[in-house]
Amino acid sequence: MTLIRFAKWDEKVRQANFKRFKSIARTMSIHNRNILNYFNNRSANASTKSYL
Template sequence: MLYKKPSDWTDSQKDRAELLFGRFPDLRTACGLSMGLSRIFENTKDKVFGLANLAKWHEKVRQTGFKAFNTIARSIQNHYQTILNYFDNRSTNASAESFNAKIKAFRNLFRGVKNVEFFLYRLTQLYALLLMPF
C-alpha cells in the first residue's frame, strides 16, 4: 500500500492507511515526502521547473527533520546537475547499471579474473548480441 499512489489505493487500503497514519503520524509525513518526490519526476517536463520543485521538496525535508530524507536531499543537492538531465529526455542510466551488474555476476562466476584479455574477449563474445541493434 505504501508503495502505491494514494489514488490507486483500494477502499480497504484507504481504511488501513487511515488506521496506520492515525497511530503513526510520522509515517504519513514520510509517505507524503516520498510520494512528493515521485510526483516531481513523473509530472515535471522542464529542467527549470524540476530544479524549483526539487528545491521546494528539499525545504519540506529540512522542515520535517527526518534524517533518512536528509541523506536523499543531500545526494540530490550534490548531484542536481546530472539529475536534472533526466528532464531533458526522461532517460536514466539504468541500462548501463544493469549491464554492469551482469559483468560483475559473470566475473564472480569464475571467482575473479586472472587473464584480463581473455575475460574481455569472453565478455564481448557473450554479450555482443545484447549490444547489437536489431
C-alpha cells in the same frame, strides 16, 4: 521536475527533520542538475545513471 520544484521538495524535507530523508536530500542536492537533466531531456551521462 524543475529546479524550482526540487528546491521546494528539498526545503520540505529539511523542515520535516527525518534523518533518512536528509541523506537522500543531500545526495540529490549534490547531483541535482544531472538528475533533473535526465528527467527533463531523457539524456544522461555515466555518473547520472549510477544514481538512478
